Amino acid sequence: MKLDNLLIVNPWTGNIGPNTFLKNFYRNLDYSNIKLTVIYPEKDLISEEMESLGINVIYNKHISLKHIKNFFLKTLIRFSSEFYLIFFYLNIFRKQKYSKCLINTELYSYSLLVPWLFSNVYVVVHSLSFKKNGFLNKVLLLFQKTFVFKYLAVSKAVKESLKLQGIRKNIEVVYNGVNLQKEINAELERKANYKILSIAHPVPHKGAHHLLEVLSILKDKAEFKWTLLGWYSESSDKEYQDFFISEINRLNLNNEIEVLGNVNNISDWYRQSDLLVHPSESESFGFVVAEAMSFGVPVVAFKVGALHEIIDDKINGFLIPAFKTTLMAEIIYELIHDKENNIKIRTAAQNKIKDKFDNAKNIQRVFRILDLN
Template sequence: MKNFYHNLDYTKVKLTVIYPEKDIISEEMESLGIDVIYNKHVALKHIKSFFLKTLTRFSIEFYLIFFYLNIFRKQKHTKCLINTELYSYSLFIPWLFSNVYVVVHSLSFKKNGFLNKILLLFQKTFVFRYLAVSKTVKTSLELQGIRGNIEVVYNGVNIQKEINVESKRKVPFRILSIAHPVPHKGAHHLLEVLSILKDKVEFKWTLLGWYSESSDKEYQNFFINEINRLNLNNEIEVLGNVNNISDWYRQSDLLVHPSESESFGFVVAEAMSFGVPVVAFNVGALHEIIDDKIDSFLIPAFKTNLMAETIYELIQDKENNFKIRRAAQNKIKDKFDNIKNMRRVFRVLDLLA
């Protein structure tokens, strides 16, 4: 969203954004003249109970129907761009007044649940166009019966300066992982990898993003308890969200990404833009970003022994894998440049010729 609003021509477009609560990002939008409507009910929260999740979803959908009616009653909007991670049944209200574009950046709709199937059937009647963040997402939508109105628009990342050749690699080898504390992000696979590597080679491993309002608290606590039980505290430090993520990429030699499902893999692309090689399981759309052993490494899911072996070999590489690092950065420049990909978004939305 930030990339979107930073590249809009506000002499031609009036943008209204529905946002959970006031923060640095929303204040930045307001400073640009964007009309920000605050609605705490659009914030995502992790709910484990199926009954409570269903009840919460339908109650909020019902609320959003009146919320949208109020917005469109006050001001006409010709286009409505929605993120499918938000509540979506209520979108039939914007459909009454505008063309609805849905950005699909999740594979959650693949689940065989009755509610998800009803949602897709319902959406097909009013969505003007889907913007899929990968070919994998597009294929999955087609398998669900959606045809003809899907455009693939890859996520874009900011292109970084040229990476520098280090005459001497720093010790210890610095490994980074970034994972939201929910099971499908696969942080538990790191426990086995760490256990294999801990007595074989010297490294410093950091896991970021572990503490969040929308986390699965039970899983979050399980992971920390396992670190203590397996005596891995010296092998990995676990931190929450950070504001200086660029600094973490720059000081890292490798990103290990243990996710079990990826509709795109933004963290992977972002790391590669800094010339940081990635070791990841071959799941979802990651093969659309990574060419195995050319610009990073794809491991068959979920072969933790092979993941540990690959990391060990990379740590032993005395030349610091500069060839891989260069190829990683070039791949992002070629396919995932934020400016180029944002122009494609504007063309799909008919905001650019």
């Protein structure tokens, strides 16, 4: 049987949303008639796992997308990276023919000309950031769509944003999926300390600074243990990262919140938590929210982006008007003193994930769109 060659271009490293999609993809792919090649920036745990599965990983650090605040520097690097990619792609396709090419980011435009010449190009759109990046980004998106066979938007919010930018055809909504967990124990015992969890990458739009206001309101009113995970990362905004820590010290909040980096046992953290507080200012999907709900953890979040597609307010979680930190603090205070431990909300949260965000079902939809079944 002839193998179907598939190429994935993935410029991301680490435990972020696009790589969650990538992991779900390669862990569920049927390799009996598909040969997968992934272009990846540098070796990490994800690429090592891919190699252990027999996936051909081509490393190229020049495709890596880093957080850059300066608009002109970001634009220069973006254009030069795509110019480089044209020649890189030519070399890749000269050595091997690929029937399909999956680009796991919406940030590339004119460099897609080369894959388009040889294969069907699919682009997975993980972001809403193009909404606020002005005329240049709109032009690049319109240019990009010339080469794209189909867009895969990770939420309805992303699809609508693409349509507003002038891309109105060939868009499929493919929600990220999460692995289903065992049903929660209806007789869950109340913990001695109310444990609140937040998980945020250290960049401004993830909104960790809003937690400072919430903590300042709650610190003298309630007893809790709050942990922020994912804070230390090579791709972080270092200035913002340092600002956040300095504000914790200035506001004397060290006893209220513990700040940690990435952890390998995230499932244990979900199981031990009473509540997830998600302060993000923009979410194209909200994987952390869906993952927490799969463990039956209620979520309090701002009503932004696609989060209303996951959370049904006051049914399986709580949506706060952006960015009403006082109201967010009030809701958290009420939950801390809820003796019932919100069993109904916890159960409803798990049921929502089972209905719409089951990884086993959602990734099969991706495979059908790519005609890989």
